[in-house]
Structure formats: C-alpha cells, structure tokens
Amino acid sequence: MEQDNKIYDVCIVGAGFSGLVLAIKLARAGLLVCLTELNRVVGRRILSTGNGRCNYTNRRMGPEYYYSNSILDFMPDKQCELRDFLREIGVLERELDGYFYPITNQAKTVRDALENEIETLNIDVFLDNRVTDISKTDIFTVTTHRRKILSKKVCIASGGLSAATLGSSKIGYKMASKYHLKLTKLAPALVGLSGNDICLKELGGVRALGAVTYRNHTCEGEIQFNKDGVSGYPVMCISRFIGLDELDKKVASLSVDFVSFMNDQELENELKSRFARNNNLDITKSLVGLANEKVIQIVVSYSRIYPDTLVCKLDDEDIKNLVQNFKHFSINITGTKGFDSSQVTAGGVDLDGIDLTTMEAKTEKGLFFIGEVLDVDGICGGYNLTWAYTSADIAANAIINEV
Ligand SMILES: Cc1cc2nc3c(=O)[nH]c(=O)nc-3n(C[C@H](O)[C@H](O)[C@H](O)COP(=O)(O)OP(=O)(O)OC[C@H]3O[C@@H](n4cnc5c(N)ncnc54)[C@H](O)[C@@H]3O)c2cc1C
CATH class of the missing domain: 3.50.50.60 (FAD/NAD(P)-binding domain)
Known part of the structure; x- marks a missing residue:
C-alpha cells in the first residue's frame, strides 16, 4: 500500500x-x-x-x-x-x-x-x-x-x-x-415503473400527453407506456414516492389523466356536445382529437362500450364511465425498475x-x-x-x- x-x-x-x-x-x-x-x-x-x-x-x-x-x-x-x-x-x-x-x-x-x-x-x-x-x-x-x-x-x-x-x-x-x-x-428516484397490469399489454408503445397521479403527487407531460411498465417525464418525477413505498411493500396504483386540459365536468360537456353534433357516428370516430388514438380505443373498451357503438345509443352511465376512464385511468404497478435503472437516489x-x-x-x-x-x-x-x-x-x- x-x-x-x-x-x-x-x-x-x-x-x-x-x-x-x-x-x-x-x-x-x-x-x-x-x-x-x-x-x-x-x-x-x-x-x-x-x-x-x-x-x-x-x-x-x-x-x-x-x-x-x-x-x-x-x-x-x-x-x-x-x-x-x-x-x-x-x-x-x-x-x-x-x-x-x-x-x-x-x-x-x-x-x-x-x-x-x-x-x-x-x-x-x-x-x-x-x-x-x-x-x-x-x-x-x-x-x-x-x-x-x-x-x-x-x-x-x-x-x-x-x-x-x-x-x-x-x-x-x-x-x-x-x-x-x-x-x-x-x-430509487427518476426511474421507470414496472407493472403487469393487463392494460399495459394494450398500451405498450404508446406515448401520450397526460397527468400522472400517485397518491397526492401529480405531474404532467409525455407518458411512455411499455408492455411491462410506464416511464416518461411525469412518471420519473413522481417515481421516488413509489420507490419509498416499495420499501414498506405498500405500493398503490397509478392514476392517469389523459384529458388533463379539462376537468371532469368540462369533459362531460365536451362528450355530450360531440355526441349531439353527429349522433350517427360511432363512438371511436366521435372521440377523435380528444386523446391519442390507441388511448381512445382502450378507454372505450374499459368503459365497456363496443367500438362501433353509435353515439345515439349511449346513455348517461356510459358518459360517466368514459369520463372516469379518460380522467382517472387506474394502472396497477408493482414498483420501480430499481436503483440500476434510476438516475438519482x-x-x-x-x-x-x-x-x-x-x-x-x-x-x-x-x-x-x-x-x-x-x-x-x-x-x-x-x-x-x-x-x-x-x-x-x-x-x-x-x-x-x-x-
Ligand atoms: C442516466 C442518468 C442521467 C442523468 N441525467 C441528468 C441530467 O440531465 N441532469 C441532472 O441534473 N442530473 C442528471 N442525472 C443525475 C446526476 O448525474 C447526479 O445527480 C449527479 O451526477 C450527482 O453528482 P455527485 O457528484 O453527487 O455524484 P456522482 O456524479 O455520482 O459522483 C460520485 C463519484 O464518486 C465515485 N465514488 C463512489 N464511491 C467511491 C469510493 N468508495 N471511492 C472513490 N470514489 C467513489 C463515483 O465513481 C463517482 O464518480 C442523471 C443521472 C443518470 C444516472
């Protein structure tokens, strides 16, 4: 020495x-x-x-x-x-x-x-x-x-x-x-999240703007969905809270707002006015422009509406489900991708x-x-x-x- x-x-x-x-x-x-x-x-x-x-x-x-x-x-x-x-x-x-x-x-x-x-x-x-x-x-x-x-x-x-x-x-x-x-x-912080929620298999590859909320922490930006997890700026920014919860094995689910530029009531009004404008369109066509195309398909499916349903057939319950899934889409996550994938501690x-x-x-x-x-x-x-x-x-x- x-x-x-x-x-x-x-x-x-x-x-x-x-x-x-x-x-x-x-x-x-x-x-x-x-x-x-x-x-x-x-x-x-x-x-x-x-x-x-x-x-x-x-x-x-x-x-x-x-x-x-x-x-x-x-x-x-x-x-x-x-x-x-x-x-x-x-x-x-x-x-x-x-x-x-x-x-x-x-x-x-x-x-x-x-x-x-x-x-x-x-x-x-x-x-x-x-x-x-x-x-x-x-x-x-x-x-x-x-x-x-x-x-x-x-x-x-x-x-x-x-x-x-x-x-x-x-x-x-x-x-x-x-x-x-x-x-x-x-x-681990500034890190992607892991999950095996079935919706991730469908959303995998999608990049969509929105707000991500974990407990009382929210961040907005481009969200990147993968088949086995979620990442992107807003996810990275709140990942530290999931990392800390992971230590105590109490990871909660993530809520994604795909229409963060409107509140629930504004979105309900927007849906009603779209459906009234042309009530012979099918639901997926009627929602064009509101969110990423793939997101629209998944929100419609999770609202238990067939994609070719004409909007004149929708009732208030369907509209409530659509608002719920556009604004409070829940994703089960298992934790973060760990220290090795993280940018900071x-x-x-x-x-x-x-x-x-x-x-x-x-x-x-x-x-x-x-x-x-x-x-x-x-x-x-x-x-x-x-x-x-x-x-x-x-x-x-x-x-x-x-x-
Ligand atoms: C992929 C990635 C992307 C990032 N992008 C950004 C970004 O764009 N902007 C930003 O602000 N931050 C970014 N960060 C975070 C940023 O790099 C760190 O927060 C910052 O480098 C911390 O600086 P530091 O000097 O405290 O530690 P470090 O830069 O980690 O330096 C610590 C040094 O100590 C050395 N060391 C450790 N243990 C020992 C030992 N026992 N003996 C001798 N040497 C030792 C290490 O080898 C290392 O060189 C990123 C991090 C990663 C991993």
Whole structure:
C-alpha cells in the first residue's frame, strides 16, 4: 500500500460533478487538493446525463423542485453562477425552454472541460482508488484499496446508489454512520415503473400527453407506456414516492389523466356536445382529437362500450364511465425498475446533521458532505447537477474562508 508524506488541505472522495467542482474552486484559491475516484476516469456519470446531452441546469429554480426529509429553504439559487462557472471553462450554453445544455449537445464537453481544468490546476487525481475507510487522529487518513492519503479536511462527494455501472458505492453512507450522522430511507428516484397490469399489454408503445397521479403527487407531460411498465417525464418525477413505498411493500396504483386540459365536468360537456353534433357516428370516430388514438380505443373498451357503438345509443352511465376512464385511468404497478435503472437516489445523509451554511458534519470538524450522497433529490430538468454544484460551492466558500 502506497503512502506519501504529503498532507493535503482537502481530500475529496469521488470525482463526479460535485467533487470536480469543489476541487477546482479550492485549487483556484491555492489549497492543496486531491481527488480519489473508484473509476479509471473522472466524471463518468456526467457522460450519461440528459441522454448524453447533459441538462446541467434550469432557469426555473428553487426548493420546490427538490425533495428531502428536511426543509430546503436554505437552498440558494445558483443556476446563473453554475452557467458562468461552466462558460469560464469553455462550455458554451444552449437554452431550450429554460433547460440548459452545452451548445455542442454533448455531455462529454462538460466532462472534458472539467477534466482539462483539473489538469491545468495540477490537482492530484487518484483514479482506480476505491475509498474503503476514513479515520481521524489529528488529521484524516483516507484509505483506498491502493494507498493511504493524509488530509486536514475530507469532503465526501461519492454520490448515491443509482446506475451502479457508472460508479457507485455505499462509502458515503458508511462514513456518515461511522461519524454519527443519521441516514434517511434510500430509494430509487427518476426511474421507470414496472407493472403487469393487463392494460399495459394494450398500451405498450404508446406515448401520450397526460397527468400522472400517485397518491397526492401529480405531474404532467409525455407518458411512455411499455408492455411491462410506464416511464416518461411525469412518471420519473413522481417515481421516488413509489420507490419509498416499495420499501414498506405498500405500493398503490397509478392514476392517469389523459384529458388533463379539462376537468371532469368540462369533459362531460365536451362528450355530450360531440355526441349531439353527429349522433350517427360511432363512438371511436366521435372521440377523435380528444386523446391519442390507441388511448381512445382502450378507454372505450374499459368503459365497456363496443367500438362501433353509435353515439345515439349511449346513455348517461356510459358518459360517466368514459369520463372516469379518460380522467382517472387506474394502472396497477408493482414498483420501480430499481436503483440500476434510476438516475438519482432519494434519501441519503440526513441534513439535520449537516451545517447547511458550510456542508460540514456537525458531529465531526473537517468532514464535509456534498452532492447526491445527501438527502436531496431533484426532479428531471438539470436540478440534480445544480444541487451537486450548489452544495460544492457552499462547501468551497466555507473551506476557503476558514484558511
Ligand atoms: C442516466 C442518468 C442521467 C442523468 N441525467 C441528468 C441530467 O440531465 N441532469 C441532472 O441534473 N442530473 C442528471 N442525472 C443525475 C446526476 O448525474 C447526479 O445527480 C449527479 O451526477 C450527482 O453528482 P455527485 O457528484 O453527487 O455524484 P456522482 O456524479 O455520482 O459522483 C460520485 C463519484 O464518486 C465515485 N465514488 C463512489 N464511491 C467511491 C469510493 N468508495 N471511492 C472513490 N470514489 C467513489 C463515483 O465513481 C463517482 O464518480 C442523471 C443521472 C443518470 C444516472
């Protein structure tokens, strides 16, 4: 096992987005910094973000886009600062309806720019070094499976449990427990759902706009139905609640509103006026334009109406059933597709144990936590990378101010 006598000011566990940002900010301020990373490259996860395009932030920002067991009022809006930071290292931006991407449309641009800056600043990076323990006497000793690193401060930026093939471990949670911090429940979030409801066999392949509700959480957007589950933006955004319920084996059903632009009464009126306009049309023709074609067929079938029924034959009960199935279509789901398919981890190191003005553990001076390892998860739209940046920036300012 290697050990040199260098004593770093800060050793950062994990060279993901938050760890790289922190390292750059500290090194620019003249601190001696190192990064330890279990992968053979830095920022591997960044390459997969935003379907390979890296949606790194969003013009709409605020605690309301995030979940945690703690109150997130402290969270500053750093999206402009993050964009400036990336621009400064060469990442030019492209904005699409408030969502920011690199102008190259390549996530690799973001990773490469961060790596170039790390090289320019001569930051020591220990790749293929899986951290196994962190201990403290006067200073910290960070043990990897290859070396021991001495450091005055340590920042854990080891991420969550999602997409393990991109690099993940439980080290952050283990060290939190070792240093007497609490963990909240961990569950996959921003993930597709599994189900074996018969309706999925029929809806498989359909992409339809609508609102998805799970218990009292609703989100709107394009829903993607597969033969064995559901995904798409609104499903991903509420999936964390299903992930958490799965832990207690109490997953409820999903309700889909295929006509979210009208309330129940408006839809009833719309149906009645359509049926009155031409009462010799068959039901499926009469509903054209109200929802996706396949959705119409399934809603009609689930309302126990034959597809060739003339609308003049429908009664109030049929109309009520149609409204019910268009607006409250119930799908039985079994759970999420799991951590490996998820983009982020819900839950983590409890914020109660962290000084949120510095990101330092209240229980251990000099030990910091940033990024996804903490109990903060954002919805789709650049919020998780923004949190990684925000927490890194808070820690950087605190560490720099202290020296
Ligand atoms: C497919 C996918 C798409 C995504 N798309 C987006 C998106 O478009 N926008 C967005 O905002 N967010 C997106 N996310 C989420 C985002 O990537 C993460 O929230 C963010 O990268 C978290 O940053 P982090 O630095 O906290 O953790 P990570 O980026 O996960 O970095 C942690 C690093 O620590 C290393 N590590 C772990 N354990 C150890 C150990 N024991 N020793 C040494 N190193 C260790 C890991 O290998 C990793 O490199 C996506 C995630 C995935 C999986």
